[in-house]
Amino acid sequence: MEYKITSKEFECFRTLIYEESGISLGQQKQSLLESRLSKRLREIGLETFSQYYDKVTRDPTQEEFTRMLDLISTNKTDFFRESKHFDFLREVILPELMPTKRIRIWSSACSTGEEPYTIAITLIDSVQNPKEWDFRILASDLSTRVLAKAASGIYDEERFRDMLPGMLSRHFLRGRGESMGLFKVKPHLTSMIRFRRLNLMDDEFPIRNPLDVIFCRNVMIYFDRPTQETLVNKFHHYLKPGGYLFIGHSESLQWISHPFMPVAPTIYQRKR
The missing domain is CATH 1.10.155.10 (Chemotaxis receptor methyltransferase CheR, N-terminal domain)
Structure with missing residues (x-):
């Protein structure tokens, strides 16, 4: 038919x-x-x-x-996609938070999980004593299907073509037997992340404490300008002074009204 x-x-x-x-x-x-x-x-x-x-x-x-x-919709993503964001997290944000050794990050359109796991890997691999730090990552998406995939933490080996072997062995378990060709995220990463279904169109988000970083990458391209403006200003409310917003490299806040200060391409900061 x-x-x-x-x-x-x-x-x-x-x-x-x-x-x-x-x-x-x-x-x-x-x-x-x-x-x-x-x-x-x-x-x-x-x-x-x-x-x-x-x-x-x-x-x-x-x-x-x-x-x-x-x-x-398209739910395509990769580990370390748009890698300069993770360089900025490692080189700028973590040194700023060294006195408190505490960081709160929201991956607001996490899709199948590559982004929040990349954030977790960056955090752990960038500090000398990870156990001294308080790392917390909220990973959300509108789709329950991609959230289930993300929470499983299982990916086929094609996803890791650009990842260094040492990093892969540190953070993933290699499948055996029937699971040959698959890799599963190790518990030290999954313990840092909480997956939750959230709709970015909700008036309020269930976030009680101010965040240090919000990732909202490659989702606003689907929104019109009024919707983008509303969302970006909501994000501003949930970031602490000095907190950062990362957007996708194909996105821009140039044509909307917002209170953020640009600090690098596709990286914005709430004024202190």
């Missing part, structure tokens, strides 16, 4: 996705939405996109809405 989405149906989905997730789909995305969701309609035996819209909006658990977002 060939599925075709009408302009009216597309507008319904576009409005729903924008209001619930902040993702802004332009008119040119109609064919993408149609192709990405057609397989799902076929899987669950629905005949029209209107029927699927009813299913998504009437699900009180929002599980089907989350599944839909998984289908239309």
